[in-house]
Amino acid sequence: MSFNAMNVLLVEDDRDLAASVADYLALEEIDVDHAYNGQAGLTLACSGHYDVLLLDLMLPRMDGLTLCEKLREQGIDTPVLMLTARDTLDDKVAGFRAGTDDYLVKPFALEELIVRIQALAKRRSGQVRKLQVADLILDLSARQAERAGQTLKLTPSGWTLLETLMRSSPSVLSKRELEQALWPDDAPDSNALKVHLYHLRQQVDKPFDQALIHTLPGQGFVLKAKG
Template sequence: MLTVLLVEDDLDLAATVVQYLSLEGVECDHASNGVAGLELMRRQQYDVLLLDLNLPKLDGLSVCQQLRRDGNDTSILMLTARDQLQDKLAGFDSGTDDYLVKPFELQELVVRIKALAKRRSGQTRVLRWADLEMNLDSKQVTRAGRPIKLSPLAWQLLEELMRAAPAVVAKAQLEQSLWGDDLPDSNALKVHLHHLRKALAGADAVVETVAGQGFALRGGGH
């Protein structure tokens, strides 16, 4: 069953949404202000966050920004009565993945939820796995707080693996990410993976080869 959190201060709308989603097989928790919503998101795992823009205590943009700074990669659907382009751009800048303007059809809401639940958000600015932390803004990787030096290609490799961890990333996907359609010789990926493994030596996170499938970031008790 899909689980979502609705952060909405209009209690009548919230009750309608929660009831409709439950009929559609979607379990929905509700918070009526931004602070409560942020606390729930930090305590529990949800497939999608439905986030109103105008909220008491902490507005939707601020909730979104704090979650992305935390490294939370839950997909976020912003609900708002504002349909101006500038408002939408502000939402995307703060880390939302999709926008739904009020009033909306509940059927469309369900379609959007199901689409967003299939993926993790690409909007998070901090990735974490085991004792590794990758800050996409400062372009720094640390292991247990200590910086690790990576070449640009090793950085791209690690980012792909951290976004997917602990799932396997296919060899072809890694090559496409690094070189696009202009692939170098067949050993190039192996060489860069070797350099990445050397850079991560001593870390809890390890790059594993999964025979016939690709590569995955494992370790750290995950």
């Protein structure tokens, strides 16, 4: 990953701390957007694209845990690093339940903050509870899939394929990447993925006007609404 392109959202009401963090991240060529309260942070997190969110726990207008819960409910899988003066086990458990990916206890060294950000930026969060592309919704908590309000009946393999495609949307995934998602050790044969994709399309695309699963010759597969 090139960290020149990294973009971080910092939600912190301590203006002096926020300025220090933003200045230090700028030295590392990390762009920072800043919000001073939870409501403004939620608006920015939902409208922009960020590699990592840095959330203070105690915020005016909406605390960090509530903000994180709302992001996960909306399917936003940006990794969240919670910044907090609280370091008890109960506080950390509450944070992880809300959808936090990592914790950094105040006061912290800015060098450690950089390392945590770089580690989180390499992945999307596994804490997201709902994925949505167009009118297709995958509820990970309830393990239910629906499109245009109609429940989809997916096999376990179909679920894995759909989740993999939706987490990466609108990026293209290669045949090899999808095979590894289904069969981490070794794919059974060259036609197995084709068969599973056919059955998935029967559920996700066939009954509806617009196809969401697309094959890109020589590249792979992508799930997105064309337009």
